[in-house]
Amino acid sequence: xxxxxxxxxxxxxxxxxxxxxxxxxxxxxxxxxxxVIDAQIDIINEIPNIADVPPMTHCLDDFTYELREDxxxxxxxxxxxxxxxxxxxxxxxxxxxxxx
Amino acid sequence: MTYMxxxxxxxxxxxxxxxxxxxxxxxxxxxxxKEVQEKCNAFVTILxxxxxxxxxEDILSGIPYGIKDNYSTKGILxxxxxxxxxxxxxxxxxxxxxxxxxxxxxxxxxxxxxxxxMGGTGTTGHTGIVKNPWxxxxxxxxxxxxxxxxxxxxxxxxxxxxxxxxxxxKPAAYCGxxxxxxxxxxxxxxxxxxxxxxxxxxxxxxxxVEDAAIVVDGxxxxxxxxxxxxxxxxxxLYDSLTKDIKGKKVCTIKEIADISMYxxxxxxxxxxxxxxxxxxxxxxxxxVEVEEVSVDQTLLNALASVYVVISCAEATSNMSNxxxxxxxxxxDADNYIDMMKNYRTTGFSPLIKRRFVIGSYVLxxxxxxxxxxxAQRVRRLLVDRWKEIFKNYDAVILPVGSGPAKKFxxxxxxxxxxxxxxxxHLQVGNFGGFPSITIPDGFVSGLPVGINITGNCYDxxxxxxxxxxxxxxxxxxxxxxxxxx
Numbered sequence: 001x002x003x004x005x006x007x008x009x010x011x012x013x014x015x016x017x018x019x020x021x022x023x024x025x026x027x028x029x030x031x032x033x034x035x036v037i038d039a040q041i042d043i044i045n046e047i048p049n050i051a052d053v054p055p056m057t058h059c060l061d062d063f064t065y066e067l068r069e070d071x072x073x074x075x076x077x078x079x080x081x082x083x084x085x086x087x088x089x090x091x092x093x094x095x096x097x098x099x100x
Numbered sequence: 101m102t103y104m105x106x107x108x109x110x111x112x113x114x115x116x117x118x119x120x121x122x123x124x125x126x127x128x129x130x131x132x133x134k135e136v137q138e139k140c141n142a143f144v145t146i147l148x149x150x151x152x153x154x155x156x157e158d159i160l161s162g163i164p165y166g167i168k169d170n171y172s173t174k175g176i177l178x179x180x181x182x183x184x185x186x187x188x189x190x191x192x193x194x195x196x197x198x199x200x201x202x203x204x205x206x207x208x209x210x211x212x213x214x215x216x217x218m219g220g221t222g223t224t225g226h227t228g229i230v231k232n233p234w235x236x237x238x239x240x241x242x243x244x245x246x247x248x249x250x251x252x253x254x255x256x257x258x259x260x261x262x263x264x265x266x267x268x269x270k271p272a273a274y275c276g277x278x279x280x281x282x283x284x285x286x287x288x289x290x291x292x293x294x295x296x297x298x299x300x301x302x303x304x305x306x307x308x309v310e311d312a313a314i315v316v317d318g319x320x321x322x323x324x325x326x327x328x329x330x331x332x333x334x335x336x337l338y339d340s341l342t343k344d345i346k347g348k349k350v351c352t353i354k355e356i357a358d359i360s361m362y363x364x365x366x367x368x369x370x371x372x373x374x375x376x377x378x379x380x381x382x383x384x385x386x387x388v389e390v391e392e393v394s395v396d397q398t399l400l401n402a403l404a405s406v407y408v409v410i411s412c413a414e415a416t417s418n419m420s421n422x423x424x425x426x427x428x429x430x431x432d433a434d435n436y437i438d439m440m441k442n443y444r445t446t447g448f449s450p451l452i453k454r455r456f457v458i459g460s461y462v463l464x465x466x467x468x469x470x471x472x473x474x475a476q477r478v479r480r481l482l483v484d485r486w487k488e489i490f491k492n493y494d495a496v497i498l499p500v501g502s503g504p505a506k507k508f509x510x511x512x513x514x515x516x517x518x519x520x521x522x523x524x525h526l527q528v529g530n531f532g533g534f535p536s537i538t539i540p541d542g543f544v545s546g547l548p549v550g551i552n553i554t555g556n557c558y559d560x561x562x563x564x565x566x567x568x569x570x571x572x573x574x575x576x577x578x579x580x581x582x583x584x585x
Contacts, residue, residue, distance in 0.1 A: 044474050096439065
C-alpha cells in the first residue's frame with residue numbers, strides 16, 4: 001500500500017487548532033477525504049499555466065464597493081446582547097479567570 | 101376546500117374576494133405542518149401563535165410561508181439545525197425575512213436543514229433526519245430539506261432556502277418542486293447564518309416559476325447591512341414573466357449530460373438522462389435552439405474539490421464566533437479553552453467537524469497556495485468558461501443529480517468518483533453567482549426528478565422566462581406529493 005501523505009496525528013493537530021476534538025471514526029473520515037482532495041489537487045496542478053490564473057475570491061468580478069455614509073446609529077441594548085448568554089453578572093459576561 | 105396546495109395568485113384572489121381569510125389559511129397551514137412533522141420531521145419550530153396580516157394588493161399579504169432555520173428571526177428560535185445554537189433566539193430579523201414581512205407574508209414555521217447548511221442530505225440537523233414526503237425511506241437532499249419537504253407536501257406555497265453549493269436546487273429536484281437562487285447579492289444575506297460567504301445565496305422553494313418570481317421580488321433589494329447586495333429595483337421578476345422565448349438559444353454540456361459519458365450507467369441513470377433529453381425536445385416547440393457544448397473534462401473533474409476546499413476554508417473562518425460563551429449552550433470547564441473545546445466537540449456533528457478541519461488544513465500558510473489558491477484559480481477558469489458559453493447561449497440546461505432522491509442507506513456526503521460531476525455541477529452557479537433555477541422534470545422510478553436552467557449574472561429575467569416557458573410544456577406546475585407514490 002502506498003504510504004499515506006496524511007496521518008491521523010496531523011488531522012488531530014488541525015482539529016486541535018480549531019478547539020475541536022475528534023473521535024477515531026471522525027479522524028478517519030477526514031483522513032479519507034484528504035486523500036480524495038489531494039488526488040484532485042494533483043490534477044489541478046497539471047492544468048497548464050495554472051499559477052498564472054488570478055484566484056477568484058468573489059462571485060461578481062464587476063462589483064464595486066461603496067463606503068456608506070458615516071452615520072451614527074444606535075447599537076444593540078445590553079439586554080439584547082446578554083439575552084443568549086448562559087452566565088453573566090450585571091451588565092457583563094462571566095468567563096473563567098484568564099489572568100493568574 | 102384547501103388553499104395551501106394552490107399557487108400564490110389563486111390564494112391571493114380567494115383572500116381578496118373574501119372566500120377565505122388569512123387566519124383560516126394560517127390554521128390550514130399549521131394543521132398541515134403537524135401532519136408533515138409527524139411524517140417527515142421537517143420543522144424545528146412550529147409557530148402556533150402566527151398572526152394574520154391585513155390583505156392588501158400585495159400578492160404575498162396574508163399568506164403563510166416557511167423560513168429555513170438559518171435565517172435570523174427576532175424573538176423566534178433560530179438554530180441553524182445545530183446543537184451549538186439549540187437555544188439561540190436572535191434579537192434581530194434577517195433582511196430577506198423583514199422584506200417578506202413588509203409585504204404582509206406570515207411565517208408559520210422554521211424548517212430543518214443540514215447543520216448550518218453544510219450538508220447535502222437533510223440528515224445532519226440536530227432534530228433528526230428529514231424524510232422525503234414522496235417516499236419516507238428516501239432523503240430530500242439538502243441543505244434546505246425541511247423547506248423542500250413542506251412545500252412539496254402542501255404546507256404552504258413557498259419557503260425560504262439558502263444555497264451554497266446546490267442547497268435549494270437539489271432538494272427542489274428530489275421533492276418535485278421549483279428551487280430558485282437569484283444572482284449573488286440580489287437578496288441580502290444579512291441575518292443569514294454564514295457558511296461560505298463568497299458562495300452563499302438566499303432564495304426560495306416554491307411550486308411554480310411564477311410563485312418563485314413573486315417571492316424573490318418580495319425578498320430582494322439592496323441592503324446597507326450587506327455590502328455585496330446590489331440595487332435591483334429596476335428588475336420586476338413577476339411582471340416580466342412571458343412564455344414567448346422564441347429565438348432564444350440554449351445549450352447543454354456533453355461531458356455532464358451525455359449518456360455516453362457513463363459507460364457503466366445504471367438503468368435509473370439511463371432513464372434519468374433519457375428523460376432529460378426528451379424534455380430538451382420541448383424547446384423546439386417553443387422556437388428555442390438547443391445545442392451541445394463541451395467543457396474541459398479536467399476542469400469538471402476538479403469541480404467538486406474546488407467546492408470542498410473553498411467552502412470549507414470560508415466555513416472555518418465563519419465558525420470562529422461559535423464559542424458557547426456569548427451565545428449557545430455554555431460548557432462546563434475551569435478555563436475558556438476547554439470550555440470552547442467541549443462546546444464545539446459535543447455540539448458539532450461529525451460531518452461539519454470534517455469540513456472545519458479540512459478548512460483549517462487548506463488555510464495553513466504552507467498549504468494555502470496548493471489548495472486554497474489553486475481552488476480559487478480553477479473557480480475562475482470554470483466561471484470564465486461558463487461566461488464564454490453565455491456569450492453564445494441564453495442559458496445552460498442540465499439534469500439535476502444522477503436520478504431521483506437517494507435512499508437513506510445510500511447516504512453519502514463525501515466526494516465520490518462515479519457520477520460526481522453530474523451530482524455536483526450546480527456548484528458552478530455558486531462559483532459565478534449565476535441565477536439558477538430547478539423545475540420538476542417528471543418521474544424516474546416513480547419519483548420526481550429535476551431539470552436546471554442557469555444563466556449569466558443579472559440575467560434573472562431571462563432565466564425565469566426560459567423556466568416559465570419550459571414549465572408550461574409539462575404537467576408539473578403546482579405539483580403536490582401524491583400519496584400513492
